[in-house]
Structure formats: C-alpha cells, structure tokens
Amino acid sequence: MKAVLCKAFGPPASLVVEDLPSPTPEAGQVVVSVHAASVNFPDLLVIQDKYQFKPSLPFSPGGEVSGIVTSxxxxxxSLAVGDRVVAWAPYGCFAEEVALGEGQVIQVPDGIDHVTASTLLVAYGTTHHALVDRASLRAGETLVVLGAAGGVGISAIEIGKVLGARVIACASSDDKLEVCRARGADEVVNYSREDLKARLKALAPNGVDVVYDPVGGAFAEPALRAMAWRGRYLVIGFAAGDIPKIPLNLTLLKGCSIVGVFWGSFTMREPERYREGLAELFGWVREGRIQPHIEQTYPLEQASSALSAMAERRVKGKVVLVTAREAAASAR
Known part of the structure; x- marks a missing residue:
C-alpha cells in the first residue's frame, strides 16, 4: 500500500510517499481501506513537531479518515467487514490502509459519501462540542466566529445557524467573507482593514454572547472586549501561532467565561457523549441542514500540496485527500 511518510520533522515539502506492507489487525483492531482523509491544521503542526502529540519517526500524518472495513x-x-466507517486518530491516516482500535471507528449512515464523512469528525465534531456542550449556545444569541472561512470556522457558522444564533463571521479578506455569507453568516467583518472591537460593538451594541476562536493572536483581546455579560469565549486553537495573554480583569468586569475546548481529549474522556454528538451531526447532514464546504480534493500522493495550501492560508473550508479507490468509485 502507498503511504505518506514524515521521516524528518519539517515543512510539507519534506513529506515522501512510499510503498509499505498492508497492516494486519491485532486483537481489538480493524483495518480500514481508506477512501478519503480530511486535512486539518493539527496535521501541519504534527509534521513540524509543534503539536501536543509527539509521534516517533517515521510516521504517516493524518488523523481523520473515511473508508471501508476490510478485516x-x-x-x-461492533464492526464487520464491509462496514462504511469514519475514524479519528492523532496520526497515521494518510495511507491507503490503516489499522485502528475498535473504539476509534464509527459506522457512517447511508446517504453520506466518503469525502463528506471524512470532514465531520475534527472540524464539525469540535464545533458541536464547543457550541452545544461548552457554550450552551441558545437561539437568539449572537455568535462571533474568528477565522470564519477555515474548516472549523465554516462549521461554526453552519452549526450556529442550526442552533438559531445570529452569526457574525470574521476573516481576513473579502473573498473569504463571501464564502462565509454563502454558508449562512448574517454579518461579516474584515479584520484586515476594520477595527475588530469597534465593528463588533457596532453590530452588537449589547455585546456578543459567544466568541468562537480558533485563531488566537492579536484578535483575541479585542473580541473579548466586545463580549456581553455572561458571555462565553471559546478557546479552540491558535492558528495565528501566538498564544494570547488575556487581562483577566476583563472577565471580572464582564462576568464572562473563558472556556477551553479540547475535542481530542473530550472524545477519550466522554466517548458516549462524543458518539451522541456525532450522531446528531450525521442527522443534520442527511437532512441538508449542514453541508461541509470542500474546496478541493487532492490525490493521496499530493498530501504535501494540500498541507502547503493550508500553511499558506489559501484554504477556504476543507481540503480532502482521496485514494485511487475513491477516485475509481466516483468515476463509476
């Protein structure tokens, strides 16, 4: 089987593609024939040795995959040969086959294709956990999404609208904000040329109820300053690279909360709730209430190009790697 390998930590261009023996399942494992593997920002961090998970070299990156159980x-x-499944792992999924623990693998309902299914765990799972479990977002509240044109950002727009919120999408360019509007954003802010705090206060004079922040960096404090009484500031990640240092007196003055969202740990600590949330997401997809924005698919062998596009902030929504099996199935 072909696999994308990281043999030395570095940029996406350092990845290689090699032929490896097919895996054999150990006790408690299944082997999945990969059809699609979604690309996520943590994949970029893992190959640069900048993430909390530290795999030993060499390894295959990629943590989100959809395919068919072959053994x-x-x-x-709970699983059988022929089952259509999705799975999440810290790494190892940018390959034509992958061995996974039974508990990592979840069956996919009929009516959801492999490419779409491969995008539902990390981005949409994170956002469902953030908005439903951590923020308890309610209909009629105002939700601000930073980095709104990325994969998790668009998922926050869509899920926010499903939950009945007014959504303000914030991104760095007008073309990105057009995508946000198309996905349901009620208002948009271009924070490359607008003062974020002033614009949010103009759009929400009484303050914003929830901030969804996968960016960090310089935009965190202005967004927090625009929050309403009892607001919830969701810490999703730090795509900007800098972890902000927040003046804690702001939380006192606003009676607001800063809430951490660590989806990976949540899936392991609360597996039943994780599966309940994913079942709700599957239902929303089948009902047409959410539809992941997949900007481009790449052949598995072009994983470095897909990761480079993400590193250069050129991706709007999701990019997905597809294997030859998926390409052949889609052509039929």
Missing amino acids: VGAGVT
Missing part, C-alpha cells in the same frame, strides 16, 4: 481482529464485536 477485523479478535474480539471485535
């Missing part, structure tokens, strides 16, 4: 190990009871 099962001893003791597996």
